[in-house]
Amino acid sequence: MDQIKISAIMTVKNGSRYLESSLSSVFSQTYPPQEVVVVNDGSDDDTWEVLKKLRRTAPIPVQLVNTQGIGRSRALNLAVSHARHRWLANIDADDxxxxxxxxxxxxxxxxFPDAELVVTATQIVYGEGEGELDAKGAFSVTPMGRDRFYVHNPINHSSVLFTRRFLDQVGGYDEALVRQVDIDLWIRALRKGYIFYRVDMPLTIKRLHDGQSYExxxxxxxxxxxxxxxxxxLWQLKAPFYYFPIPFVRFVYNNIPRSIRHRLLR
Incomplete structure (x- = not known):
């Protein structure tokens, strides 16, 4: 494990609200990364000032890169290019x-010496942390192939730890895309035969809040x-035909207002 050196990467745009919470969770890791690379992509709030303040007190080196609205995929690839270590761990600015x-x-x-991408299970919280739980249970790892992706995307982008070699072999983030760039990456990896390994404890927290572009x-x-x-x-992964109605159902559900969706999940 001593040979696993990690660069944490983050891209952010107008994300100052939860930025301190997110980066503090990186700084407090029991096995901390060797560095953090943050690309601030054209924020017009106080994100840049918050980042500089957090860098001054950070217990590990923090690289800050300032860009002017180059887009999520290009910002992610830029963060990777600035990172210095073999293993890369992404975290979104509100997770x-x-x-x-x-x-x-x-x-x-x-x-698992063949592992190029390791993820964790995820728990979902709302706003300031409603619903957050401590992860408990025995350590276990589940290999995931393409069949685990037929119903939904089982990988939270903030949970990923992957090698630079993995990213190079699948071609990096597609800079022609503006949304859901991570799913495109997983599809290309699965088509190349990659197996993903999931730590089954929910060690990553995905935050849902009213400020997200989705909302x-x-x-x-x-x-x-x-x-x-x-x-x-589904088409590219050659899923069985009976999975194809699922996207239609999910499309309808996801257009229900968030307040109602929240109650339905209770």
């Missing part, structure tokens, strides 16, 4: 890691794009 997240992934990577932007456009990607995924 969090539990303290043992990277340590458990490093153990999993050591146990405040063009919901119909976003969900329709998701619908198209889901159909493309």
């Amino acid at each position: 969090k890691w539990l303290p043992e997240k990277l340590e458990q992934q490093a153990v999993a990577a050591s146990l 405040v932007g063009n919901r119909l456009g976003y969900t329709f794009n998701s619908f198209k990607i889901s159909l493309k995924k």
